[in-house]
Amino acid sequence: MALRRPMVAGNWKMNGSAQLAQELFTKFATKLQDDSAEVVLCPPSIYLESVRQQLDMNKEALNGCLVRMGAQNLSQHDFGAYTGEVSGQMLKDSGCRYVIIGHSERRRMYGETSDIVAEKFAAAQKHGLTPILCVGESGPAREARRTFEVIAEELDIVIEKNGTMAFDNAIIAYEPLWAVGTGKSATPEQAQEVHAFIRKRLSEVSPFIGENIRILYGGSVTPSNAADLFAQPDVDGGLIGGVSLNSTEFLSLCSIAMSA
Numbered sequence: 125m126a127l128r129r130p131m132v133a134g135n136w137k138m139n140g141s142a143q144l145a146q147e148l149f150t151k152f153a154t155k156l157q158d159d160s161a162e163v164v165l166c167p168p169s170i171y172l173e174s175v176r177q178q179l180d181m182n183k184e185a186l187n188g189c190l191v192r193m194g195a196q197n198l199s200q201h202d203f204g205a206y207t208g209e210v211s212g213q214m215l216k217d218s219g220c221r222y223v224i225i226g227h228s229e230r231r232r233m234y235g236e237t238s239d240i241v242a243e244k245f246a247a248a249q250k251h252g253l254t255p256i257l258c259v260g261e262s263g264p265a266r267e268a269r270r271t272f273e274v275i276a277e278e279l280d281i282v283i284e285k286n287g288t289m290a291f292d293n294a295i296i297a298y299e300p301l302w303a304v305g306t307g308k309s310a311t312p313e314q315a316q317e318v319h320a321f322i323r324k325r326l327s328e329v330s331p332f333i334g335e336n337i338r339i340l341y342g343g344s345v346t347p348s349n350a351a352d353l354f355a356q357p358d359v360d361g362g363l364i365g366g367v368s369l370n371s372t373e374f375l376s377l378c379s380i381a382m383s384a
């Protein structure tokens with residue numbers, strides 16, 4: 125087993141259904157072999173219960189495999205008059221282990237600033253959830269050679285507010301905005317370069333965390349590019365959007381991660 129167990133996390137975004145959960149678990153139950161990779165499903169919160177039921181129903185068949193559940197977002201607040209929001213405690217009660225924080229779609233479309241992202245990171249950990257923190261540069265930022273600067277900024281705000289040790293229980297997802305949902309993945313070399321940068325930055329404060337933190341790549345991952353991406357030394361799996369809605373292709377990503 126590699127030092128860092130590979131992870132494949134499916135971010136359904138605002139897609140999917142209870143039926144998709146069922147379809148995925150039918151395949152997991154027969155095709156997942158062992159615990160050499162961790163598989164995480166992040167459905168819309170309304171379907172967390174469906175996924176949890178599937179987890180319970182397939183417990184025996186999944187014996188020895190690591191299939192877990194995550195949410196796509198949480199409120200930075202614990203409770204109160206925040207219509208439409210879901211708290212960390214509620215997600216924990218629903219059986220979530222993980223929560224995606226700071227996805228570019230939330231930063232871009234819902235006004236989530238890096239400060240809010242840092243608060244959500246803290247809220248997740250306070251309620252016993254492991255944050256999957258998304259960072260990534262836009263196309264213009266990459267063209268202007270500002271990739272490292274943007275990533276460092278996004279990381280540093282979370283580090284400043286939460287301390288480096290908070291990354292002892294966190295996952296990072298590098299999702300370049302130009303690759304998300306575009307069909308144009310980063311090359312394995314581009315992904316590796318940024319992942320190595322992130323790892324080094326965390327290592328400077330804590331070599332232990334730098335060595336142990338899992339860094340996922342996200343952005344147009346498919347069964348045809350996953351093997352090369354996951355084979356990079358600092359790429360510990362993927363955060364998958366579109367392909368996570370296709371049970372056959374998602375399973376094939378899981379198999380690739382298991383043999384990475």
Ligand SMILES: O=C(CO)COP(=O)(O)O
Pocket residue numbers: 135227299303304305306307342343344345363364365366367
């Ligand atoms: O945003 C993503 C996962 O969070 C990636 O989406 P795609 O895999 O559809 O590009």
